[in-house]
Amino acid sequence: MARMTRGERQAATRGDILAAAQARFLQDGYASTSLEQIANDAGYSKGAVYSNFRDKPTLCREVLNAVHEDKLTEVAAIVASNATVEDMIDAIESWFERTLGDVGWTMLEMEFAVVSRNNADMAEMITTVHRGLKATIVNALQMVSTEMGIGAGSDTLVTEFADLIVATTFGLGVQRAVDPSISIRPAVRILETFAEAIRTLDAHNADSVGAEN
Numbered sequence: 001m002a003r004m005t006r007g008e009r010q011a012a013t014r015g016d017i018l019a020a021a022q023a024r025f026l027q028d029g030y031a032s033t034s035l036e037q038i039a040n041d042a043g044y045s046k047g048a049v050y051s052n053f054r055d056k057p058t059l060c061r062e063v064l065n066a067v068h069e070d071k072l073t074e075v076a077a078i079v080a081s082n083a084t085v086e087d088m089i090d091a092i093e094s095w096f097e098r099t100l101g102d103v104g105w106t107m108l109e110m111e112f113a114v115v116s117r118n119n120a121d122m123a124e125m126i127t128t129v130h131r132g133l134k135a136t137i138v139n140a141l142q143m144v145s146t147e148m149g150i151g152a153g154s155d156t157l158v159t160e161f162a163d164l165i166v167a168t169t170f171g172l173g174v175q176r177a178v179d180p181s182i183s184i185r186p187a188v189r190i191l192e193t194f195a196e197a198i199r200t201l202d203a204h205n206a207d208s209v210g211a212e213n
Contacts, residue, residue, distance in 0.1 A: 010052070013044060013048060013051075013052060014052040014053075016042045016043065016044065017038065017039070017042045017044060017048065017049055017052055017053070017059075018059075018062055018063065018066065019042070020038050020039075020041035020042035021033075021038045021042075021059050021060070021062075021063050022063045022066060022067070023041065024037055024038050024041060025060060025063050025104075025108050026063075026067075026104030026105060026108060027104060029107060029108060029111050030056075030060055030108060030111045030112050030115060031111065031115065035049050035050075035056055035059070038059070057112075057116075057119075057121070057122045057125060058125070060108075060112055061125045061126075061128075061129055063108075064108070064109065064112065064129050065129060065132065067105055068129070068132065068133045068136065069136075071099060072133075072136040072137070072140060074095060075092065075095060075140050076140055076143065078091045078092055078095065079140060079143045079144055080143065085195055088144070089188065089191050089192060089195070092188070092191055093184065093188045096184040096187050096188060097184055099169075099173075100169060100172045100173045100176050100184055100187065101172075101173060101175075101176025101177050101180050101182075102173070102177070103177045105173075106170075106173040106174055106176075106177040107177060109170065109173075110174060112126060113126055130166065133166060134162050134163065134166055137162040137165055137166065138158050138159060138162045141158045141161055141162060141194065142158060144194070144195070145158075157194075157197060161190065161193075161194045161197075164190055165187070165190055168186055168187050168190060169187065172184060172186065172187055
C-alpha cells in the first residue's frame with residue numbers, strides 16, 4: 001500500500017478532527033465542548049486542531065456547513081429520484097419528520113447564534129453559513145421545477161420560497177426539539193404551494209407565448 005502524501009495526511013487529520021467535533025458539538029453543545037475534548041476524541045493534540053482550524057468558532061462553522069451539506073444532499077437525492085411530484089413531496093415530508101426537531105443540530109444552531117450576539121466575527125460566520133444554506137435550497141427548488149418538466153422557475157419566486165423554507169425549518173425545528181408532537185404540515189404546505197406556483201407560472205408563460213404567436 002502506497003504511503004500517504006503530506007497533503008493526504010493533512011486532509012485525513014482534518015477530516016478526523018471535523019468528525020470528532022461534529023459528534024461533540026451535536027451531543028454536548030457549543031459552550032460545553034472544548035477543543036481539548038475534540039482533540040482527544042480525534043486522537044490528536046490540541047496543536048493539530050489549531051493547525052487545521054483557526055479557532056473554536058471556525059471549527060463549529062465548518063461542522064454546521066457539513067451538517068447542512070448532508071441534509072441538503074438527502075433532499076437532492078429525493079429530487080433526483082425521478083418520482084412524481086406527489087411522491088417527491090411525500091418523500092420530503094418523511095425527511096422533514098426525521099430532520100425537524102433533530103435536537104443536537106437545532107440546539108447547536110441556536111446556541112451558536114446566541115453566543116455570536118456580541119461578536120461581529122461570529123455573527124458574520126453565521127450569516128455566511130445561512131447564505132450558503134439558502135443558496136443550496138434555491139438550487140434544490142430549481143431542481144424540483146426541472147424535474148416537474150416545466151423548466152427553471154422564476155428567480156424571485158424561488159428565492160422567496162427558499163427564504164420561507166429556511167425560516168420555517170428553523171422555527172419548526174426549535175419547536176419540535178422541545179415538543180415532537182408539533183405538526184410538520186406547515187413546512188410541507190410550503191412545498192405544495194411552491195409546486196402549484198411553478199405550475200401557474202409555467203402556464204402563464206405558455207399562454208403568453210401562444211398569444212404572441
